[in-house]
Amino acid sequence: MKDVYLILKNLTRKPLRLFLTVFATFIAFMIFGTLTAFQQAFDAGVDLAADDRLVVVNKINFTQSLPIAYVNRVRAVEDVEAVTHLNWFGGYYQEPVDQFAMFAVDAENFLTVYDELLVSDSERAAWIANRQGLIAGKSIAERFGWQVGERIPVNSNIFSQRDGRTDWDFDVIAIYEGADPQTDTNSVYFHYEYFNETQSFGGDWIGFMGVRTSDPERNEAVIQAIDELFVNSPAETETVPEKAFNKAFIEQIGNLSLILTSVVLAAFFVILVIVGNSMILSIRERTSEIGVMKTLGFTSGRIFRMVLAESLLLAILGGVLGILASGAMVALVNQAPIQLPVLVLGGSVWSQALLFMIGLGLITGIVPATNALRLNIITALSRS
Amino acid sequence: MSDDILFDLKGVSKQFVKGKETITIFDGLDMSIARGDFLAIMGPSGSGKTTLLNMLGGVDQPTSGEIHFDGKRVDTLSETQLAAWRANNIGFIFQFYNLMPMLNAHRNVELPLLLTNLGKGHRKKSVAAALELVSLSDRAKHMPKEMSGGQQQRVAIARALVSDPKLLLCDEPTGDLDRQTADEILEMLQLLNREYGKTIVMVTHDAEAAKYARRTLHLDKGEFVEKDLAA
Numbered sequence: 026m027k028d029v030y031l032i033l034k035n036l037t038r039k040p041l042r043l044f045l046t047v048f049a050t051f052i053a054f055m056i057f058g059t060l061t062a063f064q065q066a067f068d069a070g071v072d073l074a075a076d077d078r079l080v081v082v083n084k085i086n087f088t089q090s091l092p093i094a095y096v097n098r099v100r101a102v103e104d105v106e107a108v109t110h111l112n113w114f115g116g117y118y119q120e121p122v123d124q125f126a127m128f129a130v131d132a133e134n135f136l137t138v139y140d141e142l143l144v145s146d147s148e149r150a151a152w153i154a155n156r157q158g159l160i161a162g163k164s165i166a167e168r169f170g171w172q173v174g175e176r177i178p179v180n181s182n183i184f185s186q187r188d189g190r191t192d193w194d195f196d197v198i199a200i201y202e203g204a205d206p207q208t209d210t211n212s213v214y215f216h217y218e219y220f221n222e223t224q225s226f227g228g229d230w231i232g233f234m235g236v237r238t239s240d241p242e243r244n245e246a247v248i249q250a251i252d253e254l255f256v257n258s259p260a261e262t263e264t265v266p267e268k269a270f271n272k273a274f275i276e277q278i279g280n281l282s283l284i285l286t287s288v289v290l291a292a293f294f295v296i297l298v299i300v301g302n303s304m305i306l307s308i309r310e311r312t313s314e315i316g317v318m319k320t321l322g323f324t325s326g327r328i329f330r331m332v333l334a335e336s337l338l339l340a341i342l343g344g345v346l347g348i349l350a351s352g353a354m355v356a357l358v359n360q361a362p363i364q365l366p367v368l369v370l371g372g373s374v375w376s377q378a379l380l381f382m383i384g385l386g387l388i389t390g391i392v393p394a395t396n397a398l399r400l401n402i403i404t405a406l407s408r409s
Numbered sequence: 410m411s412d413d414i415l416f417d418l419k420g421v422s423k424q425f426v427k428g429k430e431t432i433t434i435f436d437g438l439d440m441s442i443a444r445g446d447f448l449a450i451m452g453p454s455g456s457g458k459t460t461l462l463n464m465l466g467g468v469d470q471p472t473s474g475e476i477h478f479d480g481k482r483v484d485t486l487s488e489t490q491l492a493a494w495r496a497n498n499i500g501f502i503f504q505f506y507n508l509m510p511m512l513n514a515h516r517n518v519e520l521p522l523l524l525t526n527l528g529k530g531h532r533k534k535s536v537a538a539a540l541e542l543v544s545l546s547d548r549a550k551h552m553p554k555e556m557s558g559g560q561q562q563r564v565a566i567a568r569a570l571v572s573d574p575k576l577l578l579c580d581e582p583t584g585d586l587d588r589q590t591a592d593e594i595l596e597m598l599q600l601l602n603r604e605y606g607k608t609i610v611m612v613t614h615d616a617e618a619a620k621y622a623r624r625t626l627h628l629d630k631g632e633f634v635e636k637d638l639a640a
Contacts, residue, residue, distance in 0.1 A: 027523045030516070038511040317507040320468055321568075322496025322524045324489050402468040406503070 028327070032335050035311070043339075046303045050343025050385070051350065053296040054378060058351025059358075060285045061377065062368040067275050068282075069207035069367075074267040076241040077106075078138065081234040081251055082270075084261040090230040091260050096131070099234060102250045104243040109134040110231040112220060115183035116213060118169050125165050126212040127179065128232075129220035132158075138235045141204040142214075148199035156219045158198035162210030164359075164367065166200045173197055179213075186223045193223065206369050236264070293381065301389040304336050308393035315397050316405025329398040336390025337383065344382035348375060415575060415608050416442035416465060421474035423460055423631075434460050435631040437474070444575075447602040447609045449619035452628035458612045459580060461628070465610060466499050466578045467491040479575065496524040500569030504581035506561040508553040514540065514564045515549040521572040539567035543597065559590035566597060570607075577601070579611040583618050595621040 037043055081099060083089035093110065100108045109131045116127030132153050136142060144152070144160060152158045159179075161171055171177060178192040185191045195215055203210050221228050238247050248264040255262045265273075275281065308315070315328055348370070355368040421438040424431050434457045442448055442465075450458050463469035464476065467483060468491075476484040483494060495501075500521075508517045518539050522532045540546050543563040553561055562582060569577055579598065583591035599621045601607045611622060619625045626633040 031512075031523075034509075034511045034516075313507065314509055317501075317503070317509075318520070319492065320466070320495065320501050321521050322492045324492045326489070403463060406468075406507075 028331050028334075032331055032338065035307075035331075036335050036338055039307070042303060042307070046300055046339060047343040047346070049296055049299045050340060051347040053292040054344040054347025054382070055350045055354065056292045056347075057289050057381065058348045058370060058374055058378060059354045060289055061374050062351065062355045062370050064282060064285045065371070065374070066207060066368045069205075071268050071272045071275070073141070073205055073208060074271050075141070075237070076266070076268070077238045077244070078267040079236040079238060079244060079248060079251075079264050080267050080270040081236060081262050081264045083233075084252075084263040087233060087270075089260070090232060091234070091262065093229045093231050095255065095260075095262070096231065096234060098254055099236060099251055102247060102254070104239045104247050105236055105251075106239050107134050107137040107237045108234055109138045110217065110234045111135075112217065112230075112232040113183075114179075114215075114220065115181045116179045117182060118177070118179055121180075121182060123169070124182070125168075126209075128212065128214050129217045130214045132214075132216050135214060135235075138237045141208050142201045143204055144199040144201045152198040155196055155198055156216050157194060157196050159195040159213055159215035160199045160201050161197060161213045163200055163202050164210040165213060166197070168211075171197050171200070173200060184220075184224045184226075187225045189225075193219070203367075206371075207367050210367065235267075293385070297385065297388060300336075300339065300385065301392065304332075304339070304389050304393045305396070308332055308397055312400065312405050312408050315400055316402050316408075319400070319402045320406070325398045325400075329394045332394035332397045333387065333390040336394070337386030340382045340386035340389065341379075344378055344385070348378045413443045414441050415444045415446075415479060416440075417475075417477040418464075419475045419477070421464065421471045421476065423457070423464065423469075424472045433631065435471070438631065438633075440626075440633070442608065442610065444608055445602070445606050447599065447621070447623040448611070449622035449625040450610065450612045450628060450633075451614065451616070451619055451625055452633075456628040457631045458628055462578055462580055462610065462612050465576075466501060467495050493524075496521060496572065498575050500572070500574040500577045502562070502565050502569050502577060502579040502582045504584040506553070506558070506565045506585075508561055508564055508568075510553055513550050513552050514545060514556070514567075517553070517564055518567045518571050520568060525572065535571050536567075539571040540564075542570065543567045557590075558586050559593060562586065562590075562594050563597070566594070566601075570601070575608060577607055577609045579609065579613075581613055582611060583613070583615060588617075591615070591618065 081091070081095075083091050096108055096110050099105060112129040114127040114129055115124070117124045136144065136149055142160070142162075148160070152160055165171075175197045176194060177197060178194055180192045182191075186193065201210065217231070236247070236251070238244055244266055251264045252262050318328060319325065352370045355370045358368055418438055418440045422436050423434040425434065426432075450461065452458050460469060464471055467486070471484055474484070475482055478494075478498065483491070486494060509520070512520075515536055518536045519532055522535060527535070537546065537549070540549055543566050545560060545563050545567065548556060548560060548564075553564070556564065577598070582598070583594050586594060595618055598609055598611070602609050602623070609622075611618070613619055
């Protein structure tokens with residue numbers, strides 16, 4: 026503890042250098058915190074997917090439809106607990122740029138299959154009873170300022186009604202929240218019947234099915250049973266676990282994880298060079314002072330620890346500020362009117378960041394600390 | 410060995426290897442330094458003054474021979490043991506003061522006390538007393554760059570004294586000062602020797618400075634001649 030004052034004084038002896046080094050570290054950790062929050066948000070789509078949930082899509086690809094008659098046949102498969110179906114609506118609110126995820130669903134079974142979307146029992150009953158009712162996620166409702174009880178028009182950029190209109194009127198029945206902070210609350214769900222009866226083309230078809238099984242261990246058997254039902258039919262199916270479906274969906278964008286990791290690694294490499302160089306220079310400038318301290322009786326080991334502590338402190342200072350700034354960035358992104366998963370800067374990001382800070386501090390400090398450790402007193406004093 | 414002897418060097422040799430050449434600085438040097446002595450060591454460049462001072466201070470080791478301090482052999486101590494020995498027994502005063510530029514006078518003087526188990530309050534009192542002794546109590550909060558060379562050297566003397574060492578080693582302590590300031594510093598060292606009984610070994614090129622010592626040794630090519638200059 027007696028050395029803390031000395032370490033702090035050494036750290037702050039050149040304020041401009043301290044500022045620039047901390048700033049560089051700050052930027053690297055801000056990038057790390059923000060990009061990791063993005064990565065985790067995308068990964069959450071996979072991580073939060075239920076193990077006992079399957080997705081049934083057209084075997085050609087998931088944009089191709091399936092006959093609605095398939096739903097009851099799937100429902101009859103052994104170990105299937107519940108089935109719902111979803112159609113992409115292509116919804117936007119008022120302006121075409123304000124698009125969001127909106128699905129026409131089988132309201133009666135939907136919340137049984139997707140039970141991470143939380144509404145009260147009375148709201149659920151009210152939604153099932155109201156053919157023009159919709160439930161909206163908390164994020165999307167906040168984005169557009171929707172309130173329960175409000176009647177709103179929503180347009181589709183794909184479908185039109187039989188009278189030529191592209192807007193449908195809906196009653197906002199409930200605003201759902203997610204069971205997990207990263208559960209998607211940017212989507213809107215409404216009655217398939219309302220959609221099916223009013224659209225101008227292609228009735229009695231569905232986009233895909235969500236299936237809940239009795240036990241994740243029975244998934245393989247259920248997958249096989251469902252796909253065998255429709256083999257050699259005009260619309261063969263491909264049934265996959267929801268996790269695999271979500272992962273494949275995200276990977277359409279590219280290997281996000283690799284991209285984000287590459288950016289973060291590049292930022293850290295640059296910081297490693299900058300901070301490492303700065304620390305080596307800083308200790309080199311203090312050669313004679315280190316010689317004097319050793320002459321006074323400070324052991325080489327103690328000086329080694331002091332230099333390493335200084336380097337660690339530098340990394341932690343810049344790192345903590347960077348992660349705090351990334352928290353602010355995440356909050357800003359979450360408030361922005363764009364369709365993105367909910368970003369969370371959770372404990373795992375902090376833990377990873379702390380490990381990186383310690384690693385950065387140790388790596389950038391080890392060379393100057395070792396130089397200080399090995400420094401011969403006579404050599405050091407002769408340089409003064 | 411007499412109880413009055415603080416330092417005793419027996420057959421000390423020191424050699425350096427430079428490339429393929431071996432340079433001998435000392436070859437079987439014997440010397441004793443009594444408690445309460447104020448010894449000046451003079452000699453031309455390369456005569457071995459600083460090497461001798463470094464060996465006395467435990468920052469350099471002899472190639473052979475023995476060095477006894479206060480009856481105990483110190484040339485065989487490990488680096489860590491020597492560091493502790495220096496902290497407990499030796500005060501160093503350098504030509505260029507060698508204060509820590511980022512610490513004020515008080516913190517500079519406190520440095521050797523960080524190596525002890527003294528609490529903050531005790532350290533504060535000791536530092537105040539040391540600064541009082543060198544008449545710099547009013548400069549305790551000043552940074553080195555805010556002080557003259559003479560003042561910085563007095564802070565360095567306070568730093569050397571603060572842990573109450575048995576021996577003060579001074580390497581050209583007035584080499585960077587004007588005559589008047591140098592005399593003030595030398596008077597202070599003389600006072601420490603005569604009034605406080607500190608044993609002092611001072612390396613100097615300055616014959617005027619050597620006059621403040623009790624005796625002077627002239628080194629030449631690793632051998633010395635003793636001359637009594639003062640009673």
